[in-house]
Amino acid sequence: MLNLVLFGPPGAGKGTQSVKLIEKYALIHLSTGDILRAEIANATPRGLEAKKLMDQGLLVPDAVVIGMISSKLDANKNAKGFIFDGFPRTTAQAQALDSLLSEKNTSISMMLALEVEDEELTRRLLKRGLDSGRADDQNEEVIRKRITEYNSKTAPLKQYYSAQNKFISIPGTGSVDQIFELLCAKIAR
Ligand code: B4P
Helix, strand or coil, X not given: CEEEEEEXXXXXXXXXXXXXXXXXXXXXXXXXXXXXXXXXXXXXXXXXXXXXXHCCCCCCCHHHHHHHXXXXXXXXXXCCEEEEECCCCCHHHHHHHHHHHHHCCCCCCEEEEEECCHHHHHHHHHHHHHHHCCHHHXXXXXXXXXXXXXXXXXCCHHHHHHCCCCEEEEECCCCHHHHHHHHHHHHHC
């Protein structure tokens, strides 16, 4: 199985590149951000709780997102592989993912990390906020909070995957197609 973690700060291009990767490699796309936004749109109790945190730029509790990923893995037993987009975001999530995959006799193949400077991230997210309708993209203070959450809780996962020899860094600036080619070259190695 090909199981990719697509990693990077908010606005690095994870969602954008996932669309291209799932088409090329026929993988199942699991984006915790998309799953949470669907729960919000359906006004589920979990969605309503998550919205309060997401609107402030904070992470949703580990137990919530781990539970969501676990059910999605169970629902896709015959998948050729998965792209984990925006998950894991904490060490507890990474450990839970390793054990969920090992129960299925598989593991993460590699972590592809898109690297983009903070100023460019803010610019991209504010631009998306003009037409996305996403509350967390419309306020510069909230965007900065998301980047701070990333730097304190999520960036340490680079070490987690480096220790397993699975960390690959990719420049996340340039055209979407150029970045996609870099990702494909690393996957093909
Ligand atoms: P996510 O939905 O994961 O959102 P994101 O990181 O902000 O965006 P994404 O990475 O998909 O966007 P992209 O860069 O593609 O999370 C939202 C919130 O949900 C989190 O803040 C958190 O509260 C919660 N959450 C989600 N997962 C969680 C978890 N595991 N644990 C706890 N909480 C969790 O695109 C950004 C913009 O850049 C787009 O407009 C795009 O067009 C543009 N862009 C992309 N590539 C570009 C390029 N090469 N050049 C110029 N612009 C580019």
